[in-house]
Amino acid sequence: MGFVLIFVLTWLAVFIIYGMYKKLSVLENTFVYLVVLTLGINIAWIVAEELKLISITKDGLLFTGYVLHRSVLIPFIYVILMNLVFRFQSVAGRLLCAGGALVLLLALDGVMLAYEVIRYLKWNLWLEAIEIVALQLATYLLLRLYRKAA
Amino acid sequence: MILWEHFDRNEWYIMAMLILTYGAVLLLPKRVEAKWRILALVWGFASSTFFDFTIGGGLIDFYVVNDSDRYELTDLLVYILFATFAYFFIYFYEVLKIGKKTLVYYIVGWTIVAFAMQWVSEWMRLTDYQRGYKMEYNIVVFLVIQTITGLYYNRFRSDRSRRYDGAPYGQ
Numbered sequence: 001m002g003f004v005l006i007f008v009l010t011w012l013a014v015f016i017i018y019g020m021y022k023k024l025s026v027l028e029n030t031f032v033y034l035v036v037l038t039l040g041i042n043i044a045w046i047v048a049e050e051l052k053l054i055s056i057t058k059d060g061l062l063f064t065g066y067v068l069h070r071s072v073l074i075p076f077i078y079v080i081l082m083n084l085v086f087r088f089q090s091v092a093g094r095l096l097c098a099g100g101a102l103v104l105l106l107a108l109d110g111v112m113l114a115y116e117v118i119r120y121l122k123w124n125l126w127l128e129a130i131e132i133v134a135l136q137l138a139t140y141l142l143l144r145l146y147r148k149a150a
Numbered sequence: 151m152i153l154w155e156h157f158d159r160n161e162w163y164i165m166a167m168l169i170l171t172y173g174a175v176l177l178l179p180k181r182v183e184a185k186w187r188i189l190a191l192v193w194g195f196a197s198s199t200f201f202d203f204t205i206g207g208g209l210i211d212f213y214v215v216n217d218s219d220r221y222e223l224t225d226l227l228v229y230i231l232f233a234t235f236a237y238f239f240i241y242f243y244e245v246l247k248i249g250k251k252t253l254v255y256y257i258v259g260w261t262i263v264a265f266a267m268q269w270v271s272e273w274m275r276l277t278d279y280q281r282g283y284k285m286e287y288n289i290v291v292f293l294v295i296q297t298i299t300g301l302y303y304n305r306f307r308s309d310r311s312r313r314y315d316g317a318p319y320g321q
Binding site for chain 1: 183184185186188189192193195196199200203204207208209220221302306
């Protein structure tokens with residue numbers, strides 16, 4: 001069930017991006033996806049495999065769910081977020097979007113924990129929240145740099 | 151994360167290749183726009199990271215990059231090195247004036263180049279295959295990455311629209 005749920009959520013994210021009003025160009029959306037994919041993979045590896053703060057399932061199907069979550073679902077949520085952030089002119093609107101994405105991403109971590117895709121060893125939701133906010137900030141700043149350079 | 155286990159030929163190979171490839175990136179005439187140059191480098195970095203951390207590590211773990219399964223600084227340098235190949239793919243796409251009909255030959259050519267590079271990398275002990283993984287399986291990876299790169303570039307290279315005005319795509 002864990003794999004199915006992650007798959008359905010990923011499918012839903014794909015369709016939200018497909019149908020949504022996009023403020024960013026195709027190249028900018030691709031840039032956001034690739035940046036989050038790269039940073040996310042590196043952070044996940046360091047946290048789980050190097051520092052052993054999280055353990056990842058050894059079950060093949062659940063591991064596929066983990067890869068799907070890490071490589072598609074999470075970056076797609078950031079793509080949706082960045083399109084919303086650049087749509088709002090006010091700081092309050094942008095912060096509201098970032099806050100909403102933070103809650104959503106933490107809830108997804110809850111799903112991963114509930115289905116034992118991952119297990120916290122020396123990790124908790126507060127540390128996860130810090131990681132998410134840092135990634136949101138890094139993505140936003142890198143996107144602004146990209147837009148300036150391009 | 152460690153720097154490296156032993157600084158020997160694979161590390162020297164990475165250093166030499168980094169100087170060579172980034173030297174070329176800096177010296178070659180800028181034939182594509184900055185937005186494509188940056189995106190190509192990010193794509194090269196992301197695709198190599200994705201494959202290494204998915205099939206080259208974790209549960210699957212088909213190969214070891216550099217000296218160990220640990221995340222070494224030289225692993226990161228390998229991904230930075232791979233970034234330039236996506237750049238060169240797009241650069242020579244423009245130089246050779248590749249189009250829809252010639253894309254397949256271009257991808258086959260790059261796959262041969264990539265396979266040769268992989269052979270040198272194995273000889274330099276940059277990659278060690280395990281769990282029954284064979285070097286020729288990399289051809290699948292090369293074809294997937296280069297096809298995505300080629301089709302994406304072909305589709306969007308002439309797309310001049312920058313929708314900062316908020317107009318949705320396709321309208």
